[in-house]
Amino acid sequence: MRTIKLMRQIYRVMLGLGILVLGACEKETSSDNHFIYFSITEPYQRIGGVEFTIDNRTGTIQNVDSLPAGTDLTALKAFFVTNHDNDAVYIHGTKQVSGVTVNDFSSPVTYRVEASGQKREYTVNLKVSEARQSQAGVKLQNLTGFIKGVVADRAEWLHEAVRLSEVQFIDKADRALTFYLFEVDLTNPEVAIRATTASNQPNQWATKTMLDQALMLEGGASRVLGAVNGDYFDSLTGAPESILYVDGNVLKSSFDIPNNNSGFFAMRTDGKAAIGSYENYPIVMDKLQQAVGGRERIMLDGGISPGLGGSLDHRTAVATSLDLKTLYLAVIEDSSPVAVGVSLADMGSCLRAMGAAHALNLGGGAASSFVARQNDNLLALNRPADGLIGVSNGIAIIIKN
Numbered sequence: 001m002r003t004i005k006l007m008r009q010i011y012r013v014m015l016g017l018g019i020l021v022l023g024a025c026e027k028e029t030s031s032d033n034h035f036i037y038f039s040i041t042e043p044y045q046r047i048g049g050v051e052f053t054i055d056n057r058t059g060t061i062q063n064v065d066s067l068p069a070g071t072d073l074t075a076l077k078a079f080f081v082t083n084h085d086n087d088a089v090y091i092h093g094t095k096q097v098s099g100v101t102v103n104d105f106s107s108p109v110t111y112r113v114e115a116s117g118q119k120r121e122y123t124v125n126l127k128v129s130e131a132r133q134s135q136a137g138v139k140l141q142n143l144t145g146f147i148k149g150v151v152a153d154r155a156e157w158l159h160e161a162v163r164l165s166e167v168q169f170i171d172k173a174d175r176a177l178t179f180y181l182f183e184v185d186l187t188n189p190e191v192a193i194r195a196t197t198a199s200n201q202p203n204q205w206a207t208k209t210m211l212d213q214a215l216m217l218e219g220g221a222s223r224v225l226g227a228v229n230g231d232y233f234d235s236l237t238g239a240p241e242s243i244l245y246v247d248g249n250v251l252k253s254s255f256d257i258p259n260n261n262s263g264f265f266a267m268r269t270d271g272k273a274a275i276g277s278y279e280n281y282p283i284v285m286d287k288l289q290q291a292v293g294g295r296e297r298i299m300l301d302g303g304i305s306p307g308l309g310g311s312l313d314h315r316t317a318v319a320t321s322l323d324l325k326t327l328y329l330a331v332i333e334d335s336s337p338v339a340v341g342v343s344l345a346d347m348g349s350c351l352r353a354m355g356a357a358h359a360l361n362l363g364g365g366a367a368s369s370f371v372a373r374q375n376d377n378l379l380a381l382n383r384p385a386d387g388l389i390g391v392s393n394g395i396a397i398i399i400k401n
Helices: 002-017 136-142 210-216 281-287 342-354
Strands: 034-039 052-055 060-063 079-081 089-091 109-115 116-124 147-158 161-169 176-185 189-196 222-228 243-244 247-252 262-268 272-278 288-300 316-319 324-336 358-361 370-374 375-378 395-399
Touching: 034 052, 034 116, 052 358, 060 288, 116 161, 136 147, 136 161, 136 176, 136 210, 136 375, 147 222, 147 358, 161 222, 176 222, 176 247, 176 342, 189 210, 189 243, 189 288, 210 222, 210 370, 210 395, 222 324, 243 262, 262 281, 262 358, 272 281, 272 316, 272 358, 288 316, 288 395, 316 342, 324 342
Parallel strands: 060 116
Antiparallel strands: 034 079, 052 060, 089 109, 109 116, 147 161, 161 176, 176 324, 189 395, 222 370, 222 395, 243 247, 243 288, 262 272, 262 288, 288 358, 316 324, 316 358, 370 375
């Protein structure tokens, strides 16, 4: 009951702010009976959550994005809230309990909500993709403007808080590209995000592949699930362009290319994520535990930054959700005969489709690296045109054993 009341309070706040994306299409009333929330995934699930729309005029409930092909619909639990604390919700006379009752959704399911002598029916019809195997594939297909079609996609859970997706697609210029993505629930206490480096000593720079940097963290209390490359760097010395903090140690505290749009990604000493700018770095510099620099901030507050330019390249980016509690690590690689990559705006379009609100451009080109645990071994999943090269630093996803 406390959970239901809390969800209703959150709903009222979101409705009042005009930011409700799940649930009702009209205001809650005490004299009527209706759903104000419905999903087949736990409320406000950070990764893998499925958004639904509720139309109280037509009595229809439907998922916003299609579920991946092959989703088993025969035994699903629905999570819901009504404006009368779920007192009387039925399917064929059987009372429904949110998050408990299992139903077969392979065909439309009709719910009946009863309160104050009134009855209202809702039909739930789940949309399932005929071809897409991942939510990332569905979203890239439907929510980006530069993708012509998805060729193949897959997803797997490396941990309950970490999902890996790999999507091969064709853009409108008929080039073959692959989008690699980690989604990380930063609220999970088993997950840690760490900056990596080829050298743990300031001013003693070096380069190592991201696979080697990830392997250096293995053993003891650390188990690496994935990693991507970090900052741009001097190819001769291995010195990063911007700041670098590893486990609270400041290895570099300056920006070689200071400008309004250069930035950094950090995990703060209070455990929160941040994507900051060159300008606000002096304000937060004493509160950073892990930090990796970057160049352009691709996204700000949910919008793609203006003036990013149209240059094409392999891309690596780090992003967060608006509330900074979900982390996205992404690489786009071009495998067409003349490999040129994508623009920063197109990378932003992909990240926005995934749910990101803030994003930073990391080192790209041949430096773009996507390392993931596969069959209990760490492997480089992407292969830039001239091979996986040594890089100065990176970002790793670690599970605490």
